[in-house]
Amino acid sequence: MKFRSTTLSLLALSIPATSAFAPNSAAVVAATSRPAFTTTKALFSAVASYSTTEVGEVATESFRLQFKENDDTVISPWHDIPLVGDKGGYNMVVEIPKMTKAKMEVATKEEANPIAQDIKKGKLRDYHGPIFWNYGCLPQTWEDPTVEHPELKCFGDNDPIDVVEIGSAALPMGSVKEVKPLGVLAMIDDGELDWKVLAIATDDPLAAEYNDVDDVPEAIKAGIREWFRWYKTPDDKPINSFGFDEKFLDVAETKKVIEETHEAWKKLRSGETDAGKLWTGK
Numbered sequence: 001m002k003f004r005s006t007t008l009s010l011l012a013l014s015i016p017a018t019s020a021f022a023p024n025s026a027a028v029v030a031a032t033s034r035p036a037f038t039t040t041k042a043l044f045s046a047v048a049s050y051s052t053t054e055v056g057e058v059a060t061e062s063f064r065l066q067f068k069e070n071d072d073t074v075i076s077p078w079h080d081i082p083l084v085g086d087k088g089g090y091n092m093v094v095e096i097p098k099m100t101k102a103k104m105e106v107a108t109k110e111e112a113n114p115i116a117q118d119i120k121k122g123k124l125r126d127y128h129g130p131i132f133w134n135y136g137c138l139p140q141t142w143e144d145p146t147v148e149h150p151e152l153k154c155f156g157d158n159d160p161i162d163v164v165e166i167g168s169a170a171l172p173m174g175s176v177k178e179v180k181p182l183g184v185l186a187m188i189d190d191g192e193l194d195w196k197v198l199a200i201a202t203d204d205p206l207a208a209e210y211n212d213v214d215d216v217p218e219a220i221k222a223g224i225r226e227w228f229r230w231y232k233t234p235d236d237k238p239i240n241s242f243g244f245d246e247k248f249l250d251v252a253e254t255k256k257v258i259e260e261t262h263e264a265w266k267k268l269r270s271g272e273t274d275a276g277k278l279w280t281g282k
Helices: 026-032 217-229 251-270
Strands: 002-004 050-055 064-069 090-096 102-107 116-119 134-137 162-165 178-187 191-201
Touching: 002 102, 050 178, 090 102, 090 191, 162 178, 178 217, 191 217, 191 251
Parallel strands: 162 191
Antiparallel strands: 002 050, 050 064, 064 116, 090 134, 090 178, 102 116, 134 162, 178 191
16 A cells, blocks of 8 residues: 655546547646646645645555645544635535546545545446536535435435536645535435535636626536436436426525535534444544
């Protein structure tokens, strides 16, 4: 097993494979040719006291991206990084940089919840084409699988709430980025509620223009919805559906959803709600 501090070794994960779904433009090449890891300072400009360390080999089941405080103490990106950022937005933990295919995620059942590549049926999981936006989760949130949504009549997916960040930059895996919420989409995946928060980095040039879901071009919203509708079908899975007439809810409703998942996380973390196989550090 190999241990490395943040390096350039995840370059392969930040470059899109040749695909009929991948846009062919100089802008995309410029954005995706940079490594998924830069320096620790650049990765954590929003939360400067954290760093990351690689364990194991990239693109193998052994790979883990651990999070540490500046005293070298291993921490959980799910439980120890605050939900609310310094500027009043929310901290996003980036799991998958835009234009990459490896399905990386915070390992909710492992000690300290490092980022690892998802495994299905004994194989490392990759999307069949690159995702066109930065993807990650909000720390200190949880979609409770024991609570039924009163309107949608389905239960949470047992994960932190997901974020789709639509800014111009390809954000490095493991980075913590403060984002502005714009809307939320109620995806129903295999009967489970899987909220997708639409957001933009607070330092992105478009952040000043985008303040609510109606400010986001319809083509972007439709693209996100259709990508998530169809992305599992190459594996003979059914298409995903969406609640609320397939519309993104506005920013006020988005903040309510985030707050609900934060309250659910508090109950999980305190032990009021049974954690099952989840690692909570308690």
